[in-house]
Amino acid sequence: DTAVSQTPKYLVTQMGNDKSIKCEQNLGHDTMYWYKQDSKKFLKIMFSYNNKELIINETVPNRFSPKSPDKAHLNLHINSLELGDSAVYFCASSQGIQGSSPLHFGNGTRLTVT
Amino acid sequence: GESVGLHLPTLSVQEGDNSIINCAYSNSASDYFIWYKQESGKGPQFIIDIRSNMDKRQGQRVTVLLNKTVKHLSLQIAATQPGDSAVYFCAERGIGFQKLVFGTGTRLLVSP
Numbered sequence: 001d002t003a004v005s006q007t008p009k010y011l012v013t014q015m016g017n018d019k020s021i022k023c024e025q026n027l028g029h030d031t032m033y034w035y036k037q038d039s040k041k042f043l044k045i046m047f048s049y050n051n052k053e054l055i056i057n058e059t060v061p062n063r064f065s066p067k068s069p070d071k072a073h074l075n076l077h078i079n080s081l082e083l084g085d086s087a088v089y090f091c092a093s094s095q096g097i098q099g100s101s102p103l104h105f106g107n108g109t110r111l112t113v114t
Numbered sequence: 115g116e117s118v119g120l121h122l123p124t125l126s127v128q129e130g131d132n133s134i135i136n137c138a139y140s141n142s143a144s145d146y147f148i149w150y151k152q153e154s155g156k157g158p159q160f161i162i163d164i165r166s167n168m169d170k171r172q173g174q175r176v177t178v179l180l181n182k183t184v185k186h187l188s189l190q191i192a193a194t195q196p197g198d199s200a201v202y203f204c205a206e207r208g209i210g211f212q213k214l215v216f217g218t219g220t221r222l223l224v225s226p
Contacts, residue, residue, distance in 0.1 A: 004157070040122075040218075041122055041152075041201055041218070041219045042216070042218060042219075043158070043203065043216040044216070045213045045214070045215075048213065056213055090157050090158070092157075102148050102160040102163055103148075103158075103160070103214060104160065105150075105157030105158045105159070106157050107155070107156050107157045108155075108156070108157050
């Protein structure tokens with residue numbers, strides 16, 4: 001009965017590689033997000049999609065490309081990985097554009113770039 | 115083991131005590147606030163929310179207080195239990211903005 005699930009949970013890769021993280025939610029929500037949590041536990045939004053349309057795109061390098069095939073899925077593809085990309089990436093979903101409902105988070109993907 | 119986050123502000127309490135976690139938010143125009151709990155290896159979990167037209171809201175063992183005058187939010191946890199040990203985040207949403215902005219987090223340590 002997992003609400004927001006992301007895979008993989010751990011991802012270890014070398015600099016320069018390309019990798020993807022997948023996210024799915026079964027809550028029927030229409031908005032999905034990617035957040036990045038750094039080593040100091042600071043959470044910062046990267047992207048937000050509402051009904052498969054991009055509505056928030058923070059100042060994220062264009063090596064990061066989100067894709068939403070349908071409103072239940074939001075994947076994150078990262079090209080040419082760099083050491084500074086190492087972090088925990090969280091997918092989340094909500095009903096509406098953060099209007100009146102809280103975000104529901106997945107359990108994160110810990111990305112380590114060596 | 116996890117070494118990140120060790121330099122977070124930390125609140126240490128004894129089991130059974132009441133805990134108060136504070137948060138100063140940045141945007142006087144924010145109209146929606148949420149408290150999240152994050153346990154090790156997990157994603158943030160929703161605890162309670164409050165809108166700017168309220169100054170207090172209660173849940174089960176938790177109370178959120180909002181003081182808009184000084185842009186301050188607090189989370190009170192009654193009869194704190196070891197299972198409450200986690201990192202707690204406040205988050206705010208500004209009017210007309212479509213994103214939640216998270217605070218830096220506070221680690222709560224509950225001793226039995």
